[in-house]
Amino acid sequence: MLKVFSNIKLKIGPKIIGGIVILAGLGWFVAKKQWARRCVRIEVTVDDSHQQFFVSEQSVKRMMTKSGSRKLVGEPLSYINLKEIEKDIEKHKFVQNAEVYAGVSGVLFANVTQNRPIARIVRPRAKDAYINFDGAILPTSSRFTARVPLVSGAYANKFVNGKQDEIFEGVMTVLRKLEEDEFLKAQIAQVDVDKEGRLKIFPQVGKQIFELGLPQDIDRKLQKLTWFYEHIYPFKGPNAYKRVSLEFERQIVCE
Structure with a gap:
């Protein structure tokens, strides 16, 4: 019985090896043919x-060609x-990731994912800046203005200068x-964010100010803010109170 199986293996083995060699050869031929192609255009x-x-x-194409100094179209x-x-x-501040690859037809493809800001830091005595989900500081752009919440205050100005402490992490959580x-x-x-790191939130509609205090227990405080909008705001409106404190546990203080 062992001898029979041994013979079967010997008969099948060369066929498998031959198939692998043929496939490898075809793969090499296709790859060689593809890379012998010239770039016909950029997408x-x-x-x-x-x-x-x-x-x-257009800006991505300029980066790819180094404003025309790097020839791509027509090159192998x-x-x-x-x-x-x-x-x-990816040197561009607003590019998070770039993937460049060549298609079989000779087209050079570039897929770009943008670096997306989640807030804009406003500074009265210096240029504004954006901040992304990871806490990285991004410059503003003359091309586009993102519709994101503003971050202001004496302490927020320190974020642009690289200060990352407990206050920074708390603000980022918010x-x-x-x-x-x-x-x-x-x-x-x-x-x-004032100079002591205490937070105040200004709404889109209305004059009331929501006070969070120090950026701690963020989930609890924002849950109370949602509760306020769901259960108090519909009946009192946007201007019933000047000040709404969410700082203290198990209570919302309205004045």
């Missing part, structure tokens, strides 16, 4: 699923360094929660 796709337009197709694909082009695109909560995001216009 750029910029992710704008969040309606952010900091990066355009085997001469084009795709990784180097990706790195050049901003991330607002970004992820579509309802609250639609209500909030501005977050103010």
